[in-house]
Amino acid sequence: MILTVLVVFVGGTTWTVVHSFTKSKLLPKLNFVGLDQYERLWGTRRWLVSIENLAMYGALSLIFTLVIGFTLAALLDRKIRGEAVFRTIFLYPFALSFIVTGLAWQWILNPDLGVQQVVRDLGWTTFELNPLNNPETVMYGILVAGLWQGTGLIMVIMLAGLRGIDEDIWKAARVDGIGTTKTYVRIIIPMMRPVFVTALVLIASGIIKLYDLVVALTNGGPGLSSEVPAKYVINYMFRAQNLGQGFAASTMMLVSVAIILIPWAFLEFGGKKRG
Amino acid sequence: MADLNSDPQGPRPRRVFSRTNIMLYGTLIVVALYYLLPLYVMIATSLKGMPEIRLGNIFAPPVEVTFEPWVKAWSTACTGINCDGLSRGFWNSVQILVPSVILSIAIASINGYALARWRFKGSELFFSILIVGAFIPYQTMLYPLVIILREIGLMGSLWGLVLVHTIFGMPILTLLFRNYFAAIPEDLHKAARVDGAGFWGIYFRIMLPMSLPIFVVAMILQVTGIWNDFLFGVIYTKPDTYPMTVQLNNIVNSVQGIKEYNVNMAATLLTAAVPLLLYFVSGKLFVRGIAAGAVKG
Numbered sequence: 001m002i003l004t005v006l007v008v009f010v011g012g013t014t015w016t017v018v019h020s021f022t023k024s025k026l027l028p029k030l031n032f033v034g035l036d037q038y039e040r041l042w043g044t045r046r047w048l049v050s051i052e053n054l055a056m057y058g059a060l061s062l063i064f065t066l067v068i069g070f071t072l073a074a075l076l077d078r079k080i081r082g083e084a085v086f087r088t089i090f091l092y093p094f095a096l097s098f099i100v101t102g103l104a105w106q107w108i109l110n111p112d113l114g115v116q117q118v119v120r121d122l123g124w125t126t127f128e129l130n131p132l133n134n135p136e137t138v139m140y141g142i143l144v145a146g147l148w149q150g151t152g153l154i155m156v157i158m159l160a161g162l163r164g165i166d167e168d169i170w171k172a173a174r175v176d177g178i179g180t181t182k183t184y185v186r187i188i189i190p191m192m193r194p195v196f197v198t199a200l201v202l203i204a205s206g207i208i209k210l211y212d213l214v215v216a217l218t219n220g221g222p223g224l225s226s227e228v229p230a231k232y233v234i235n236y237m238f239r240a241q242n243l244g245q246g247f248a249a250s251t252m253m254l255v256s257v258a259i260i261l262i263p264w265a266f267l268e269f270g271g272k273k274r275g
Numbered sequence: 276m277a278d279l280n281s282d283p284q285g286p287r288p289r290r291v292f293s294r295t296n297i298m299l300y301g302t303l304i305v306v307a308l309y310y311l312l313p314l315y316v317m318i319a320t321s322l323k324g325m326p327e328i329r330l331g332n333i334f335a336p337p338v339e340v341t342f343e344p345w346v347k348a349w350s351t352a353c354t355g356i357n358c359d360g361l362s363r364g365f366w367n368s369v370q371i372l373v374p375s376v377i378l379s380i381a382i383a384s385i386n387g388y389a390l391a392r393w394r395f396k397g398s399e400l401f402f403s404i405l406i407v408g409a410f411i412p413y414q415t416m417l418y419p420l421v422i423i424l425r426e427i428g429l430m431g432s433l434w435g436l437v438l439v440h441t442i443f444g445m446p447i448l449t450l451l452f453r454n455y456f457a458a459i460p461e462d463l464h465k466a467a468r469v470d471g472a473g474f475w476g477i478y479f480r481i482m483l484p485m486s487l488p489i490f491v492v493a494m495i496l497q498v499t500g501i502w503n504d505f506l507f508g509v510i511y512t513k514p515d516t517y518p519m520t521v522q523l524n525n526i527v528n529s530v531q532g533i534k535e536y537n538v539n540m541a542a543t544l545l546t547a548a549v550p551l552l553l554y555f556v557s558g559k560l561f562v563r564g565i566a567a568g569a570v571k572g
Contacts, residue, residue, distance in 0.1 A: 005401075008442050009408035012419035019418075028418070075303055077285035088555075089307045091562070092314070095554035097503030099520045100547045103527050104313040107320065107536060108333065118332050148313065156562055167284050208412060212505040216524055233414040238510060243418065250414035261410055 013254065020247035028243055037248035047249065050227040057139050057146070057228075058207040064147055065203050066196070069154030074184060076155070077162045087159070091152035098149065102216025105145035106132065132218055135225035142217055142226060149213075150206065154199050161195030162188070197267060204260045208253060229253055321345060321541035328536050344537035348545060352538055354525040355514060361542050364522030368502060368549075370433050371518055375440035376497045380490065383445055387452025388478050392464055402453070409446035417510060424511060431513040439511055440501050448493055455489040456482060492563050499550045499561075519546050 023033045041047050072090055076083050093101065108114050111130040119127040131141030165188060173183040189196070211230035214220060220227045229249060237246030320328060321344050322337040331338075350360040357363065389395070390402055420439060421430065429435030459482070467477045508518040517525070523546045527539045554561050 004442060005405065005408065005445055008416060008420065008423075009404060009411060009446075012416035013411055015419045016415040028422075072306065074285065075299060077283045078299060079283045079285060080299065080303070083283070086303055086307055088558075089310050092551065092554055093310065095499060095550040095561070096547050097505065097520050097550070099503075099505050099524050100543050101313075103523070103539065103543045104317050106527075107540060108313060108316055110333075110536075113328060113536065114333050118334060121332065148310065152310075163281050163284055165284050170284065205410060212520075215505070216528070219528065230412075230414060234417075234506075234510070237418055247418070250412065250417070253412040254415050257410055257412055 016247050017251050017254070020244065020251045022244055022247075024243040024247070026241045026243070033244075037244045038252075041245060041248045041252065044245075046224050046227055047229070047232055049224050050229045050232045053139050053226060054207065054210065054228050057143055057210065058204070060140075060143055061146055061150075061207055062200070062203050064143070065151050065154050066199060068147065068151045069199065070158045070189075072151070072155040073158035073162055076159055087156070090155050093149045094152045096149065098212035099216045101145050101149045102213050105141070105148070106217050109141055133222055135222050138218055138222065138226040142213060145217060146210075146213055150203070154203065157195060157199050157202070158192070161192045164195075165191060197264065201260070201264050205257065208257055208260075317540045317544055321348075321537055321544055323537050325535060325537060341537075344535070344541040345545070347535075348526075348538045348542035352526050352542060353532075354517075354522055354529065357514065361519060361522060361526065361545055364517055364519035365545070367433060367512075367516055367522075368519040371436050371440065372498065372501050374434075375437045375444070375501050376494060378437065379441040379444035379448055379497055380493050382441065383448030383493070384452045384483075384486075384490070385478065386445070386449045387454075388456050388482055389474075390449065390453045391456035392461075392477075393474065402449075405446045405449050409450070413443065413506060421510070430511065431516060433512070433516050436507060436511050436516070436518070439507050440497075440504070443507070444497055444500070448497070451493055451496075452486075452489060455486060459485060488560070491557070491560050495553060495557055495561050498553055502549050 019028050019030075020037055021032050021034060022029060023031055023036065076086055080086075096104075109116075109129070109132050111117070111133060114129075116127060116129040119129065131137040131144075169187060169191070170183070173187060178186070209230060210228050211234070214226055214228050214231055218226045220231055230253065233246050233249045233253065235246075236242045236249060316333055319336055320333070322340045322342070323331070324339060324341050324343070327338060348360060349362050349365075351358055352360045390398055420442075424430040424435045424438070429438060463481060464477060467481055472480065503520065504518065505520045505524065508521040512518065512521070523542055526542055
């Protein structure tokens, strides 16, 4: 058991990183070429598009997920009736796979029979809502589906965080005459810093994985306009039979995860003993 | 994480029909409708005939309810040359799911127990590797696993995918079990040892009976994760052994033939049924499961 984990996690990752410095094509070989694969990678338009897409998707997804997740949690935390019902509704998309999410939204956004057509039938004949077939807007279409699927989880985490805040804080704020919004922004959110950090790590690691959703919604199209790094890796490893490129791209993914995680690990474990 | 069922801490709105209250419930209801919309559209579409879909409105409820798309999606929809519907993918997924869930939970719970209670040489290091392992992108381990599976002759088989799911489930499950077992009072463990119980005796007679909830949480986490997996399915299986998600994507996104949106939506709902059912049945435990599983890299 320990052996398996060591072999796969440590061995596998090391193996991939080592082979990213070779010119393996159809089969992995140890013919080293230094940083050639990386130079090629950063000179390939498809990779640059992928990175650009992921950066944009990532930034927007991060902001919207946090804002929507926190807002929903704050609304639910106001002693409302039927909280459990709302919670169940906001979270259910998270039980669905990205493939199911993608296919459902592909259908809703269908230009001939979906929302666009419904609005046009109502009389607004120039109405345009066809994000998935337009290279300029395709990532926004994917974002809408991604947010629908993922915001529920962040809401639950935020809600748990809000529940952890002492009621006396609210009483004190009211005594001092501080308004509700101001209390949230000035007092509650700063107190929930650890929850926000957890949410941030969750969202970020989810963003880097972005793959299935794109496959189901657009398969990278139109053209290359919705390609993402994870898809680039799979494509070069298993379709284009250019293993070296695939390894180099996946090593870049590993590096980006490290960039996100190392500061977090310092925040989380820095100073005190782990475990 | 605090319990979601403790009392809400936010300020209490004063009157029932105050403006704040109307705004509050209004917003929540609108948002809830938005979240429900895709599910409603899927269900409505799957119950319509194709002529009704072409002429009608995507949001309109079906006029003539037909279950034919469901039957077709289950038993005759085509992927490539196979025309036996999603049922093949469903049974593949079941055959993958059951052993993966049992194996991964059995191994991870013993692991977690060993790490929490029986320190061995290098156990700290092993634990750290597991945590880090949870965050490594799968992409860096995909190809080495292809080689391993090929070497042991499991590439493309259902058992190969079972092995993959078991390995990748390890970090998060071990973490889950270790933290849970570590919280069980150590005195219990000591008392059992004084009474002569060994490693397995303590595990089966003390730890197992005391940890039912965490086993349920682990199960929910694994069932949802494995059922919804697409990446591993697409890489480590071949058309005969495709799990349901992969087959679904092939059916819906195939370029040949006329698009039958009602069949597509029925197929999508069939694939979504297992995790959805689990979600609505398990409720609170599901939340705990996904909150733990969300850390999965």
